[in-house]
Amino acid sequence: YTDWAWTSFVVFSISQSTMLVVGAIYYMLFTGVPGTATYYATIMTIYTWVAKGAWFALGYPFDFIVTPVWIPSAMLLDLTYWATRRNKHAAIIIGGTLVGLSLPIFNMINLLLVRDPLEMAFKYPRPTLPPYMTPIEPQVGKFYNSPVALGSGAGAVLSVPIAALGAKLNTW
Secondary structure, eight states: OOHHHHHHHHHHHHHHHHHHHHHHHHHHHHHOOTTHHHHHHHHHHHHHHHHHHHHHHTTOOGGGSOOOOOHHHHHHHHHHHHHTTTOHHHIIIIIHHHHHHHHHHHHHHHHHTSSOHHHHHHHSOOOOOOGGGSOOOOOTTTTTTOHHHHHHHHHHHHHHHHHHHHHHHHTO
């Protein structure tokens, strides 16, 4: 693995843990059903498998998209919710910690089974955009010294105190 792989693993671990905990706790607190986190994780897993199948149908290799492992961490969250007797603060703190610790481990095991991420990245580069979709370079700083830009900027800045003064004078 290289730096970009480690960085993306950390970013995805944090975002997926947060997504699972926030979504599942929201569902559990409003439905009161302890198995809701596992249900929620199963739905997310199915969605990811559908996306993986779509990429596979486009001709990319099977390992091109790695499906995250949400379900075991969600089961830990459900067990925490059941064990804390529906104490929502304990479910959030203890369950969130368990998910935050377990999900990266499960995903790391999952990523170790992928053949070679660098080979995948260089073998299947991102396609170039057609000419009509290429982004136009932003014209940053082009009108920096323009009197029109300075006047409109000053007008925007001064309009708030002038409007406030007008409102104050209107109340007399």
